[in-house]
Amino acid sequence: MIKNPKDIGAINMSGIIGTSLNIAVVGGGIGGLVSAYLLAKAGARVTVYEASDQLGGLGTFFQYRNVYLERFYHCMLPSDRHLLGVLRELGLEDEIYWKETSFGFMRDGQLYGLNTPLELLRFSPLSLVDRIRVGLTGLWGSVCSSNGLDDVTCVEWLSRISGHRAFETFWKPMLQAKFGDRYHEVPALWFWTRFNREKGGGKKECKGYIRGGYRRIIAALAEAIEAHGGTIRLQASVEKLDLTEDERLIVHVAEDNPHVYNRIVITAPIFALRKAMADGQLASVAEKIDAGIDMQGVVNAVFTLRRGLTKHYWVATIDEEIPFQGIVESTTLLEKTDTAGVHLVYLMNYVHRTDLRFHQSDAEILDAYMIGLKRLFPDLVDEDVIDRFVFRSPFVEPIYTTGYQQRKPPITLLPGKLYLATTTQVYPVVTSWDGAAGLAHKVIDELLSQA
8 A cells, every 4th residue: 555645654574685775766666666666576675756646647547437447558569578577477367358450541631551561552532653662661661770860850761761751641640640840850769779679570460458448457566666675756846966974865855854865766757857957966966867868748539439439549630720639549458447448549749848749738739639530431420429528748758859879868867876867768668658667677787786
């Protein structure tokens, strides 16, 4: 059971490293929870600080009827070895189920499947020559080396292989859907990694989900942390990180006395980190993080429907008049017992947190999204919609630029003291729960080796 925010007691545990390490983990998303779990399992005394009232980060959830639904869509891939390894340790592996899924592309009101060579050959918005070149691009992406792709933009690389017309019609809209007007800066390595993760070495697209939802993963990690003597504090926003005169680390939380630790692992967004370290002895450490790194946000609507829209799990909606860029129809993957029997649809609009669209009211967003859905599906009527919800996140994924691999923040900010495990460091691995779990393993391995 999660401790009360005011209860910071720690239990001594014996383990690989004994109880000499008293470690704070700032951030209770998947990266923070896996980090805390690995540390607690190794024998450290761990305290997790989460600013909100719920663990999970982008995996947070809300209750709907008799189930819990994610605020932002989630799924697993067979290639997610880090996440699947954690679930195996937690005894949850047998609770995962897998299904074949598919991808669709909507343009000018027409829905195209793009999952087989034959479907690509039928994609009429491209000429036959361009369709073949797009197919060869995918083939080349699955076998070519990633060397040098971090220094070349997606625009350059995809235009060279697929051709300018195919890039403008096919690739550019999807890049814009993810990165807005910053799409032209994204390295080709981002595309290469993403493409190969989705395919996972197999011929058919396959995705997985866990019975009871991602809330089960969050709960299992929290229970495991506490079973090993760790403490989890909710609604505990870290306002300042600093050093004592004898160079021990201090965590300041609002309306609470400062607490001293041997090590700190930061998994919260780097923007909060810079602010927390700005006016103390750690200010110079914050300079190790490139101030030019920015992140994209998302405005996400969740619709529960009486019927499905398409047979595809994910559909790109490439139309300037549509206020969202993608439709994830989770019901094509999730069992009915995990959706309370309704059809579950996520509508995503990736926008920067300073964008006016990010700050629209829920009513404005939902009305606009409903109009967009009716434009795409003219037979959809108001009675088909059961419920609608809006969720926002300002920090979803870094806005990558060429050379990002050399500029991403280091794991160790202050040797033997301060460590970083955030979304900005996962690249070139795809931003996902698996990527976060893999980074957590790397960071904790480094911390323990230095201990």
